Amino acid sequence: MESESLTITVLGCGTMGVAILSGILSSLTSLRSASVSGTSTPNALLPTRFHGVDGTPPKLPSRFIACVKRPESAERVKKAFVEYVGVVRVLTKGNVEGATLGDVVILGCKPQMYTDILGEEGMAEALEGKLLVSILAGVKIVQLKSMVPESTRVVRAMPNTASKIRESMTVISTAEDLHPSEKALVSWIFSQIGKSLILGEQHMDACTALCGSGPAFFALIVEAMADGGVMMGLPRAEAQMMAAQTMQGTGRLVLSGQHPAIIREQVSTPAGCTIGGLLMLEDGKVRSTIARAIQEATNMAAGLGSTKK
Ligand SMILES: NC(=O)C1=CN([C@@H]2O[C@H](COP(=O)(O)OP(=O)(O)OC[C@H]3O[C@@H](n4cnc5c(N)ncnc54)[C@H](OP(=O)(O)O)[C@@H]3O)[C@@H](O)[C@H]2O)C=CC1
């Protein structure tokens, strides 16, 4: 009998795999809480009534398999999902078993490892007819397709570490027409862990720099702003919170439709302090430095698909 729910397997469940699964599990827990009065039950994650309306896939995931290479990593992953015993299974050196049991397989290893994993004996059979979602930087759909059976549909996605708190920005790219239910499923997965949009694969390296690497760049800016506050006598923890919350607020203003240039002008009172700070940033070429960082990261992302280790 066909199963009522889906299994998601992550081949290479490290930082990103854990972040993505954590986000999905927390979303399912909220869905479940919303559909059942009373408290949520993590071991029975699916909402009690789920009809697959409004573009939502008819089947949701309720079982997860995390595959890693080393036993110490398996312990780390088990610890991360200690609340979800019976829902998340962790396999060490069990990629083929994981792929066999999964309906959707997320490839989450380092870009340099994908040929080893997809080339494992039995992997092609395990992936027959399945949906493979790669989050690998720089590895093109055509490279992945050359290693899997024709019946495997391949999608690329570029999320970021904020998946863990369901605040990722994910760009999805697919080279072929997926079945509408698979499209809905891929969109559902990434919209549970933040915002998502679909773009052509030619943009994926730039999206890797902006979305994938983005948290590292913004973290550096938060640190620098906090350092400035500390330099002027603020306590470190408070300075960091002020920088992070101000960054979040500004991001939300932009997402609500305000143009960044308008935000900048509204804050800059004539002869005030903001214009003084802005001119220092422009003198330091911060704008072009940041834009060039995206250019550099994009170019480096493009080279990550080479299988040289
Ligand atoms: N980090 C980020 O912010 C982002 C990363 N990405 C992409 O996501 C991918 C993963 O990155 P990240 O999570 O940081 O990397 P990690 O190194 O944290 O995770 C990689 C995982 O792959 C596992 N692995 C390695 N070899 C095998 C194998 N033969 N079989 C099964 N598992 C294996 C590792 O297990 P073990 O520890 O046991 O070796 C580890 O758990 C990369 O391709 C990267 O380009 C995309 C967006 C953002």
Ligand SMILES: O=C(O)[C@@H]1CCC=N1
């Ligand atoms: O730095 C990297 O290569 C990966 C891809 C995007 C974020 N981290």
